[in-house]
Amino acid sequence: MKVRDALLDELAQHTIDDKPYWFRLDRRDFLKLFGGGLLVCLADVSTWAQESGRNFGGHELPKDIASWLHIAADGRVTVFTGKVEVGQNIRTSLAQQVAEELRVPFDTITMVMGDTDLVPWDAGTFGSRTTPTMGPQLRTMAAAARDMLIETAAARWKVDPATLTAADAKVTNPRNGHSLTYGELTRGEKLMKTVSGEVALTPASDWKVAGTAVPKVNGRDFVTGKHKYPSDIVRPGMMFGKVLRPAGFNATLVSVDTSGAEKISGAKVVQDGNFIAVAAADASTAESALSALRATWNVPAQPSNKELFALLKQPPATQQEDRGPEHVSGSVPQAMASALIQLHQQYTVQYIAHAPLEPRAAVAEWVSGKLTVWTGTQRPFGVRDELMAAFHIPVEQVRVIQPDMGSGYGGKHTGEAAVEAARLAKATGKPVKVVWTREEEFTWAYFRPAGLIEISSGAQHDGTLVAWEHHNYNSGPAAITTPYNVANQLIQFHPANSPLRQGSYRSLAATANHFARESHMDEVAHAVGMDPLEFRMKNLSDPRLRAVFQTAAEKFGWGGSKSTSQRGFGIAGGTDKGGYVATCVEVEINPDKKIKIRRVVQAWESGAIVNPDGLRNQVGGAIVQAIGGALFESIQFANGRILNPHFAQYRVPRFSDTPQIEIVLIDRKDLPSAGAGESGIVGLAPAVGNAIFAATGTRLRNMPMAPPSAASGETVSMFRS
Amino acid sequence: MADFVLKVNGTELHVSAPADESLLFVLRDRLNLTGTKYGCGEGQCGACTVLLDGQPARSCITPASGAAGTNITTIEGLEQNGQVSPVQQAFLEEGAFQCGYCTSGMVLSATALLRKTPHPTDEQIVAHMDGNICRCGTYPRIIDAVKRASQSPAKAGGQ
Known part of the structure; x- marks a missing residue:
């Protein structure tokens, strides 16, 4: 699938409607923000915008400017981008790329991110798009700025610009040793350059700052507690808000008695349709007022985990446009008929929760009709649109600021807390903070989609795959196409009516589709009597995927020991969003069927590495997060209620679940850098399932594979973890 | 009140x-x-x-x-005269965080562990820290940071 289609699919999976507005910043206004110095803007961005923006739903692309960069007279560099820092380390890695092209010390750069009054419009931080799109945009501007400064120096010295060099924030004439700092070159004047077209970028093989393990920007503020997350923001006179949640999903309000809450001194009750909330000067009073509200809700009967997969298989009640197959080639029925080995299997994944450790939080403040909201979101401009729609205000009257937040993993695309805090702030006339409880976050956010996947395959006895049919119901089309060589294919995603609110999640459906595909590949390998790695390589020609498989297998010592009933070895891999991954695992199964992942070796390649330490951290984190979905994470629901909305009931990976992890990074300096925050999650689950099969002969086709005994999923696994 | x-x-x-x-x-x-x-x-x-x-x-x-x-x-109380504590320093040196939201709790849990058990084994670290969630999954680096702090000449528990 083309990258853009995949992005549109990802956006289409969001649970909020797109509100198409585009505010054209007046450049003269913008220049007023700065003192003297050089402002560089990137224009002619149609190529970029197709990837980083969206051109549907009437949304105009940011034709004027996609990003900008300012060099002050004192040499300080400020970079403005709509991308946000949520723990994936782009505040550092983007600054490295600017430092590289501009030839300035890394610590002279400040990144302004995710403030809708200061940065250019951006669709949001998701889909592993920051590195492949924002990275080159910022590099282009920085390289153009450097060229302009060299030209300025050349004009002043009356020499050929080609004879000058730029390094360490200075332009130097090597022939006479004369040099001028960038600040001196701007002379404090207000200079502006608009960059369009191609600018030569420094190849990765020549990188000196990019490509190195620069530590996280402001790391000290994170170990000392000084960093202010969205939930830490305090405004003068701020009140604390709590929202009354319905008794279940799709509930309607029958009646509410607010008199008890209104009697509580200092509490303000706000009712606006189904929105019932309280605000008070402190959180305890707000909590008491919330408890004093008496509401009756009508909650309709709704499905539970038991009916989930039958439900997802049903065609949607609302007629959706038939999107057709993702990929068709040859004839699967004919190839299946002639195949000597035929397999038909079904795989499932449950709903899981992102559970970012910082729940949704917002502080909202109205000043002279203008709303400012500090909130944790991956889509500040999306939240701005939500606020404009909710309060019927023009874009000039809303500002969303996104302080680097306590992560999201795809779970914070929406602005619920922002809207709630803004409504309460409007009613009270004071700034209001709303921080969701863990239970609210587990219940009223949205989930990674559950999914049902059916795969049919045909192979010859020599291990040649001849037919591959893959149907994904509800979970999504990400990485649905097979990277293996199969002449006859039918691959299709089938949208469904989800009983729960669902949305983006780290790697989207790539985890589910890889779990199904790589488990099934293992099944075919066993059916034809081949080693699982050998079978994959026989059907694989993509050199990048072959390279990660070979690298992981070599580091792991694949084939060195045979699986026993207590110890299994498994392998899986794949590619998505420009990243290539292969995962080998060693799993221990004790006599009472308890599973422990002992060792993971993961090879990763995503082009030229921008920051090897940050990349290793992301890939390692993805492996650990993958353990939850693979073995035990599962949202339990019935009749419009979440049955396990606490960490005591919804288990997430902890220290004791963490295996020995070895990560091998392949640095392809000859290839563009791809995003790496997501796809490292896809290999673990199938590798674990394959290892369990190798040890026990039992094939697990449902994620989670070893849920707590209380789980009420359709298929009960005999394994625990 | x-x-x-x-x-x-x-x-x-x-x-x-x-x-x-x-x-x-x-x-x-x-x-x-x-x-x-x-x-x-x-x-x-x-x-x-x-x-x-x-x-x-x-x-x-x-x-x-x-x-x-x-x-x-x-x-906020671990810094002394503008110097971060050995545990904080070790977290910085190991890059033992991503979003950093769990870091305060991790640093304080580790500080308590090292005061009681100055040279913990991996198993002791896991047992002591298992109640602290890092949703970003940086556990291996946190274990490395605790071990690094345990080897610090300044001794981690001191304040």
Whole structure:
């Protein structure tokens, strides 16, 4: 699938409607923000915008400017981008790329991110798009700025610009040793350059700052507690808000008695349709007022985990446009008929929760009709649109600021807390903070989609795959196409009516589709009597995927020991969003069927590495997060209620679940850098399932594979973890 | 409302709050010490960990009035004369965080461990820290940071 289609699919999976507005910043206004110095803007961005923006739903692309960069007279560099820092380390890695092209010390750069009054419009931080799109945009501007400064120096010295060099924030004439700092070159004047077209970028093989393990920007503020997350923001006179949640999903309000809450001194009750909330000067009073509200809700009967997969298989009640197959080639029925080995299997994944450790939080403040909201979101401009729609205000009257937040993993695309805090702030006339409880976050956010996947395959006895049919119901089309060589294919995603609110999640459906595909590949390998790695390589020609498989297998010592009933070895891999991954695992199964992942070796390649330490951290984190979905994470629901909305009931990976992890990074300096925050999650689950099969002969086709005994999923696994 | 005195990071502070209000909310909302984080409100994630007389405690399930009379240490209290503690330094050197939201609780849990067990094994670190969730999954680096701090000449527990 083309990258853009995949992005549109990802956006289409969001649970909020797109509100198409585009505010054209007046450049003269913008220049007023700065003192003297050089402002560089990137224009002619149609190529970029197709990837980083969206051109549907009437949304105009940011034709004027996609990003900008300012060099002050004192040499300080400020970079403005709509991308946000949520723990994936782009505040550092983007600054490295600017430092590289501009030839300035890394610590002279400040990144302004995710403030809708200061940065250019951006669709949001998701889909592993920051590195492949924002990275080159910022590099282009920085390289153009450097060229302009060299030209300025050349004009002043009356020499050929080609004879000058730029390094360490200075332009130097090597022939006479004369040099001028960038600040001196701007002379404090207000200079502006608009960059369009191609600018030569420094190849990765020549990188000196990019490509190195620069530590996280402001790391000290994170170990000392000084960093202010969205939930830490305090405004003068701020009140604390709590929202009354319905008794279940799709509930309607029958009646509410607010008199008890209104009697509580200092509490303000706000009712606006189904929105019932309280605000008070402190959180305890707000909590008491919330408890004093008496509401009756009508909650309709709704499905539970038991009916989930039958439900997802049903065609949607609302007629959706038939999107057709993702990929068709040859004839699967004919190839299946002639195949000597035929397999038909079904795989499932449950709903899981992102559970970012910082729940949704917002502080909202109205000043002279203008709303400012500090909130944790991956889509500040999306939240701005939500606020404009909710309060019927023009874009000039809303500002969303996104302080680097306590992560999201795809779970914070929406602005619920922002809207709630803004409504309460409007009613009270004071700034209001709303921080969701863990239970609210587990219940009223949205989930990674559950999914049902059916795969049919045909192979010859020599291990040649001849037919591959893959149907994904509800979970999504990400990485649905097979990277293996199969002449006859039918691959299709089938949208469904989800009983729960669902949305983006780290790697989207790539985890589910890889779990199904790589488990099934293992099944075919066993059916034809081949080693699982050998079978994959026989059907694989993509050199990048072959390279990660070979690298992981070599580091792991694949084939060195045979699986026993207590110890299994498994392998899986794949590619998505420009990243290539292969995962080998060693799993221990004790006599009472308890599973422990002992060792993971993961090879990763995503082009030229921008920051090897940050990349290793992301890939390692993805492996650990993958353990939850693979073995035990599962949202339990019935009749419009979440049955396990606490960490005591919804288990997430902890220290004791963490295996020995070895990560091998392949640095392809000859290839563009791809995003790496997501796809490292896809290999673990199938590798674990394959290892369990190798040890026990039992094939697990449902994620989670070893849920707590209380789980009420359709298929009960005999394994625990 | 109850009036009481809390000794936080060596300073006595007067607090007026409902007697059952959690230490977490008193620290965050009344004393503006926001380095201590809310993660679950029921002692399951460790983000709110503080030290009471050197022992790790979940401030979200500790009534603030009950902490009167103890020495309360929060993440803001670990720096001495502008120098981060050996545990903080080790977290920086290992890059043992991503979003950093769990870091305050991790640093304080590790500080308590090293005070009691100056040279812990991996198993001891895992057992002691298992109540602290890092949703970004940086556990291996945190274990490395705890071990690095245990080898620090300044000794991690000292304040």
